[in-house]
Amino acid sequence: MSEPTLAAVATRWYDENARDLPWREPGVTAWAVLVSEVMLQQTPVVRVLPAWHAWLSRWPGPAELAADPPAEAIRMWGRLGYPRRALRLRDCAVALVERHDGTVPADLHALLALPGVGDYTARAVLAFAYGQRHPVVDTNVRRLVARAVAGAADAGPSTRPADLVATEELLPPEPAAAARASAAFMELGALVCTARTPRCVDCPLATRCAWLASGEPAPTGPTRRPQRYAGTDRQVRGLLLAVLRETPGPVSRDRLDLVWSDDVQRARALATLVEDGLVTSHSDAVYTLPGALPHTQPL
DNA sequence: AATCCGTGGTA
DNA sequence: TTACCAAGGAT
Incomplete structure (x- = not known):
């Protein structure tokens, strides 16, 4: 057997x-x-x-x-x-x-x-x-x-x-x-x-x-260094999207400006969110999640 | 092929 | 506290 x-x-x-x-x-x-x-x-x-x-x-x-x-x-x-x-x-x-x-x-x-x-x-x-x-x-x-x-x-x-x-x-x-x-x-x-x-x-x-x-040999090869999160575009994207998620209606750019102080990085993060289709940009600096109605009063 | 992409729990 | 890690996919 x-x-x-x-x-x-x-x-x-x-x-x-x-x-x-x-x-x-x-x-x-x-x-x-x-x-x-x-x-x-x-x-x-x-x-x-x-x-x-x-x-x-x-x-x-x-x-x-x-x-x-x-x-x-x-x-x-x-x-x-x-x-x-x-x-x-x-x-x-x-x-x-x-x-x-x-x-x-x-x-x-x-x-x-x-x-x-x-x-x-x-x-x-x-x-x-x-x-x-x-x-x-x-x-x-x-x-x-x-x-x-x-x-x-x-x-x-x-x-x-x-x-x-x-x-x-x-x-x-x-x-x-x-x-x-x-x-x-x-x-x-x-x-x-x-x-x-x-x-x-x-x-x-x-x-x-x-x-x-084989006696539990230790791992071989290079250890790739860990991805950091704090301070990355991913964190900023997360913060921006969290505001959009938790706000029922449209969100003004002023409101989004509050989540991250670095203007360049914040703008970049928002732009990639729009590119990815996770956020929609409307006229007069108003943002919504894609497919949401943009014409109620922005917060 | 290496990098980017969220969030939170655990040791 | 920092670092790792969690049923990957797209580019």
């Missing part, structure tokens, strides 16, 4: 230890799964949970979201971060209505063509919403495979084609089992094989882990 596969061990662990996340419940629509995946791009689960419920309560399907202006999507996005995702999710809803009769396609190529949907999200939808057999490679899976299989301390900074191949080879042949194994790998990476302090004592793969077997 041969050893059980990594996927089998991970799946057994998942059956006992998985979190009860609402987008994993049976009967959840592909649209709801897609919304969860987009919200989870770089945003922690605990912050996504209430936003996901509110979003789907307001827009049960792509057609409802596509019918509302971008301003509503940006407001509903709240403080999840990276608000361009809200814009792209609405653009995606429009594309689903126009190209796919308001449905989420069960096809990799069609999904990859949608705004805001990349290699990870497309395969996650196919696996988790449609039960198809695809490698689902996120930061958790990259890290888990790097350690358990490659024996490295950490994965590279971005997903590479080789990561897809290495992960696909771990999956069982049966599509439904493969999808479940992908969820299990992600959950193991998120809860046990964590970035900073992996809980190897609780890991079902510990006896099979190449990184543990």
